[in-house]
Amino acid sequence: MERSEIRRAVEDVFCALMKERGTPLAAVDLERSLYDSGYSLDSMDTATLSAMLGQRFEHDPYTSGAFPQNIAEIVAYYAERGITE
Amino acid sequence: MMVEWIQRHAVKKPDELFLVDDTVSLSFRETEQRARQMAATLGRDAGITPGSVVYLHAQDSAQLVVALLATQYVGARVCVLNRNFDVEVLHRLASRLHRGILVTDAQSVSGWPERVLSLAEVAVAAQVPRATFDEAGGGIIILTSATTGVPKAVFYNWERLLAQVRLAASPQGRGWALLYPLNHFAGLQVLLHAAKNGLSLAIPRTRQFSDVLECLIRCQVDSVSATPTFWRMFTGQLDPAGASQLTLRQITLGGEPVTADVLSRLRELFPEARVTQVYATTEIGSCFAVSDGQPGFPAEFLEGPVGSVRLKIHEGQLYVRTPSGMVGYVDGSPAPEREGDWIATGDLVEVRGRRVHFLGRKGEVVNVGGVKVYPPTVEEQIRKVRGVRDVRVYGKANPITGQIVAADLELCEGVAPDVVLAEVRQACRSTLNRYEQPRELHVVAELGRSNEKLMRR
Numbered sequence: 109m110e111r112s113e114i115r116r117a118v119e120d121v122f123c124a125l126m127k128e129r130g131t132p133l134a135a136v137d138l139e140r141s142l143y144d145s146g147y148s149l150d151s152m153d154t155a156t157l158s159a160m161l162g163q164r165f166e167h168d169p170y171t172s173g174a175f176p177q178n179i180a181e182i183v184a185y186y187a188e189r190g191i192t193e
Numbered sequence: 194m195m196v197e198w199i200q201r202h203a204v205k206k207p208d209e210l211f212l213v214d215d216t217v218s219l220s221f222r223e224t225e226q227r228a229r230q231m232a233a234t235l236g237r238d239a240g241i242t243p244g245s246v247v248y249l250h251a252q253d254s255a256q257l258v259v260a261l262l263a264t265q266y267v268g269a270r271v272c273v274l275n276r277n278f279d280v281e282v283l284h285r286l287a288s289r290l291h292r293g294i295l296v297t298d299a300q301s302v303s304g305w306p307e308r309v310l311s312l313a314e315v316a317v318a319a320q321v322p323r324a325t326f327d328e329a330g331g332g333i334i335i336l337t338s339a340t341t342g343v344p345k346a347v348f349y350n351w352e353r354l355l356a357q358v359r360l361a362a363s364p365q366g367r368g369w370a371l372l373y374p375l376n377h378f379a380g381l382q383v384l385l386h387a388a389k390n391g392l393s394l395a396i397p398r399t400r401q402f403s404d405v406l407e408c409l410i411r412c413q414v415d416s417v418s419a420t421p422t423f424w425r426m427f428t429g430q431l432d433p434a435g436a437s438q439l440t441l442r443q444i445t446l447g448g449e450p451v452t453a454d455v456l457s458r459l460r461e462l463f464p465e466a467r468v469t470q471v472y473a474t475t476e477i478g479s480c481f482a483v484s485d486g487q488p489g490f491p492a493e494f495l496e497g498p499v500g501s502v503r504l505k506i507h508e509g510q511l512y513v514r515t516p517s518g519m520v521g522y523v524d525g526s527p528a529p530e531r532e533g534d535w536i537a538t539g540d541l542v543e544v545r546g547r548r549v550h551f552l553g554r555k556g557e558v559v560n561v562g563g564v565k566v567y568p569p570t571v572e573e574q575i576r577k578v579r580g581v582r583d584v585r586v587y588g589k590a591n592p593i594t595g596q597i598v599a600a601d602l603e604l605c606e607g608v609a610p611d612v613v614l615a616e617v618r619q620a621c622r623s624t625l626n627r628y629e630q631p632r633e634l635h636v637v638a639e640l641g642r643s644n645e646k647l648m649r650r
Contacts, residue, residue: 128618143430144402151426151562155593156632163633170592173454175429 109191115183117191121160122179129153138180146178165191194331194351195388196265199225202391210368211387212255213412214396215404219255221391227259227316232266234315239294239308243268243331246293250274250283250302251312253375253396258384260296260312261375265331265351269293272334272346273376280304289524290334290346334523335378337475346524347378347475356517357479358385366442368393370409372400372419378475379448383418392416402430410438418445418471421455422562422594428458436462445482447471448563449595450551453488460486476529477518477536480504489542489550503535510555511538559588559596561628566598571631574624580605580613585640589633599633603640610636 109117119136126133126147140146142154149157154170161168161182169176169185176182199221202211207222219227235241247269251257257273264271272290274283280303283295287306295305298312332351336344369387371394373380387394395412398404405427408414419427424446444459444466451470459468468486473479481499483490494504503514512535522528530537541552559566568586575584582603588596604613614634621630 143426148401150401151422151593152627154426154429155562155591155597158592159589159597159599159632173592177430 111187114186118182121164194265196262198388210393214255215398217255228262231263236267241267241269246270246291248272248295251298252276268331270332275376345526347519348523353517358389366415367413369416370395370414416443420448420563421446421451424455441466445469449560477513489548492547509541511540511542562594564628566629578616578620580608597632600631601635601637
């Protein structure tokens with residue numbers, strides 16, 4: 109999968125999460141922090157994001173021991189390890 | 194009583210800081226004076242007498258701690274309520290518990306069966322502060338995590354609660370941060386530890402990362418106690434530059450199983466800190482602490498007393514014998530399962546080599562970030578959705594919260610799965626607490642059953 113496709117797929121998962129929590133997004137800012145003053149994901153949201161990424165891509169950065177700070181880092185994680193199509 | 198310790202410190206080191214939040218800093222003397230003033234208002238103006246019950250419903254703050262102390266001066270039984278409880282939950286609680294005055298920082302609380310007082314109003318300085326405290330009938334009611342929607346009410350007298358708090362021969366360090374809510378047993382333990390040992394307690398505005406970090410730096414906190422879920426989130430956002438601004442000497446974890454990943458991350462970021470795992474439950478109290486940096490606890494603990502506590506494993510479950518647990522439930526809840534003097538913890542454990550490891554909770558309770566979720570509660574709501582034939586709810590491992598709730602669904606024939614799943618999500622959002630809502634839904638052809646019962650994982 110091309111990096112641009114990975115990015116779109118990760119953005120889709122993230123948009124689904126944000127819609128689910130009642131804060132739908134018009135656009136995703138790749139560099140914006142996922143937590144705190146950025147998208148304000150708390151532990152429950154982050155746990156959900158981990159689960160959704162795992163369901164969509166069969167593995168996810170959190171379970172692998174990483175703690176991505178923004179969407180760009182999640183895209184980079186999958187670009188590096190690859191995604192089963 | 195906690196007030197006795199505050200009085201002692203108010204004499205020995207009156208100007209040392211005890212409580213610091215984002216709006217106020219109070220020394221031991223100021224804390225003691227304010228508590229006596231509030232006690233005078235509660236006793237004289239609000240008519241609170243020894244043995245009566247006072248419910249505190251306020252954000253964690255220095256003022257809430259002062260109110261807690263004030264209730265001890267008047268000899269009341271106090272119960273700190275979760276500030277996030279809405280009116281409906283408060284009504285359900287009120288119908289099961291002893292009636293009592295509600296002191297709140299909310300704008301209004303309708304339908305409470307007794308008087309409702311504003312915390313700001315009772316905090317106004319009384320003309321004549323109360324001079325003595327009344328021990329008779331006092332104590333604290335602690336509500337357990339609401340696992341079936343209604344928490345159990347556990348009663349402790351102050352003597353039993355304080356007996357569980359270690360008094361250091363010469364307390365070291367600057368002070369603690371309050372990262373558990375004060376309505377939790379663990380939050381009270383942190384408060385009592387600071388109060389008994391004459392250390393300061395910093396209370397962050399919220400438990401968001403930036404507020405906690407700001408609080409730890411501003412108050413020069415060197416001791417922090419929190420759940421593994423908190424530590425995973427906090428250390429995940431903390432970069433080395435942020436970590437270098439902290440001088441943590443004591444890190445404590447409790448409330449849910451501690452995993453190797455979080456211990457390793459803490460060691461990496463704070464190599465100088467002592468990392469301690471505490472095993473405690475609201476009903477049994479603090480049982481033991483381990484500081485060897487490994488998950489679980491040493492098997493030697495099963496062979497002899499650990500402090501005043503004895504441990505044993507019976508049919509895979511951890512049992513505890515302790516002289517200082519709760520007095521009892523005060524809401525009619527059935528007593529915990531026992532075997533003679535031994536109390537069942539509900540924690541399933543396994544001995545591997547010379548280590549005892551926690552496997553999970555008896556009865557398949559899901560532990561989401563330290564909060565218990567009973568699958569039947571969730572299943573009941575999901576089964577109400579049209580198109581769902583049956584459902585099995587279970588915990589799934591998660592790197593952030595330890596577990597999340599997941600559900601396998603068997604659907605009726607001819608229904609559109611997407612439509613049904615959307616309705617299940619909506620039903621869960623509107624009827625369940627956030628931590629109870631399934632984060633994964635799987636449609637399966639058939640759920641495994643045995644003797645007409647759902648097979649559990």
